[in-house]
Structures are given as C-alpha cells and as structure tokens.
Amino acid sequence: MLLSSLIAIAAVLMMGVMSPGPSFIYVARNSLAHSRVHGLVTSLGMGVGAATFALMAMLGLQRVLNAVPELYMALKIAGGAYLIWMAVKIFRGASQPLTLSVNHNDAPKGLWKTFRDGLFIQLSNPKTAIVFASIFTALLPASIPTVFYYVIPLMSFVIDAGWYSLVALLLSSEKPRRVYLRIKTAVDRTSATVLSILGIKLIYSSLVK
Secondary structure, eight states: OHHHHHHHHHHHHHHHHTSOSHHHHHHHHHHHHTOHHHHHHHHHHHHHHHHHHHHHHHTTHHHHHHHOHHHHHHHHHHHHHHHHHHHHHHHHTTTSOOOOSOOTTSOOOOHHHHHHHHHHHHHTOHHHHHHHHHHHHHHSOSSOOTTHHHHHHHHHHHHHHHHHHHHHHHHTSHHHHHHHHHSHHHHHHHHHHHHHHHHHHHHHHHHOO
C-alpha cells in the first residue's frame, strides 16, 4: 500500500513537470544563453523549490490556504509580479548581442544567482503548491509514515531536477546554441511575453472570482 502510494505520486509528478511552463522556459533560456552549467544549476534550484513545496504540502499547506484565502491571494499576486519582473528583464536584454567568448573583464552571471533565480521561479507559482497538496491529499495514506516526510520531498527534488537537467543538457548542445544565436531576439521576446502573460493571468485570477 505504501509503495503503491509512492509510485502513484511519482507518476503524477512526472506528468506535471513535463508540462511546459515558466520553469521550462527559464531553464531552456539559461542553458542556451549562458552555459550547460548554468542550465544544470537552474535545474537544481527548480528541484529545491519542488522539494520545498512537497514538504509544505505534507505539513498541511492546503488546510492553511483554505482557511486563509487572503494568504492564497497574496501568494498569487506576489508570484505573478515576480514572473512579470523576470519577463521585463529578459525583454530588455533581448536585443543585446550574446558573445560566447570568455572575457575575464566581464562579470558573468554567477552560479549562486542562477540557482536563486531558478528557486524563485519555481516558488513564484503558488498553484504548484496547491497541486502538490491536492495530489498528496488524494494519494497519501491517511496515516503518513514518518519516513515519507523525507522520501517524498527527496523524490520531488529528483523528478524536477532530473527532468530540467535533461532539458539543460539537450538545449546546451552546439547545434541548438547556434540556432538560438541567430534567433535570440525573437526567442527572448517570445519567452518574456509568455512569462508576462502567465504572471498577468496569475494576478488576474487572484482578483477575479
């Protein structure tokens, strides 16, 4: 029974993480625009965010948000604002040329900042938290074993970080990179537009019942 619960949760989480969204867009862009390492570090941030949501969900986030709907609304507005802020940053830099040569006088994007941004992108979508909470409510046994509080967040980390690492490895290859350099402005502006739409939709959904 316990093993079947874990397998069911893992299957649902894998289906969810493969759906394109702001996390996919951000990992793909970092892998293409910066480096494979940046893409992988972004993936680690996504994984930590997923593990955080998993632990929060298991500790009763759904009950808290249902009891305090204003908190859910505030989380959605904050998440939407963060996505819009990221979209503005990407759009403003879309027309700037991207050079792949290393210039030691430049200040490249640090890996800690890359990790942090990946984590914040993941945490900026409170709907993910609700999805986790709903999945766990439906699939976890009524009496949750203590070990599940360790296993399920770890499993969530492995699924998210593993999938986005695969995305980073594929999209940081030389051929996709050359294609991206030719269409960088269009790709960046499209990515920024999608992120801004998602952010606006998140804010709108919090204000309109």
